[in-house]
Amino acid sequence: MIAHSTEDLSRVRGALDFFLRNATGMSDDDVTDELVDVTDIEGHYGNPSVMLSSQISRKSDSVKLARFIRENMSPEDVEDLRSEMPDRLDDDQLFHMRFDKQAAFLGKLVLSSSSDAITVKVKIATYPKNRLQAGLIVEELFG
Template sequence: MGSIHHITLRAIAQATEDIDRVKAALSLFIFGGEIEAVTTEGHYGNPITLLQAQIKGKDCDRFIELLKSRLSEPELERLKNELDERIDDECYLHIRFDKQAAYKGMAQLAATTDTIAAGIKLKVYPARREKAIKIAEEIF
């Protein structure tokens, strides 16, 4: 494929959550890559841990294959239909996954705010949103 520069995945572990469970959910998507953890304060002063990982190279293709094989047919269709809304001016394709489903080993688009956020940086030169949408359509 080679049309993806890199993919950044982020998840928040609330103080009430087991960080290892959130890491396990995140690891569904990262193929043994490193997960960075930063402890910070939430909106109301509560401690939260921001977990982040980056995927590069061949693992980007593996990530797309994982989505194609694990997302349900209706979800894949929804993703294709929403590409226009999901791609920003920086040529990032944004997808949010259900964190609880990921912990159980399932890739599922998020219906709640408890998510794993993926930012897929598309290779577009010059960086134009219209071109990014076309590339995303080719990927999916």
């Protein structure tokens, strides 16, 4: 996720922490610094920005994140996600979602189509690689 120079970095970080704390079971007092990579970048017009990224690799935390997302989305967002599932699952079996940064800072999950959002990519592992099986797993997790 990108924190633009016009945004308060602590608020953007708070929005990311909303996801991380719910995925890992950390309390609001726990520091998530070890989970977040911070990179200074330059925007398209030369403006300074900060890229925040994190990777959750433990299966139990990934399942917690999926449950958290599914249980906290509005019925309308769940329906949108369900209808868009095939388009959100790419050939590498990554399931793509975007969430509104402002809503996340306020403790709410709202799907977004904006490029200025919290991007969540969930790797759906199947062996052998099978898109149909991955789609069933996505439906089970988020449908």
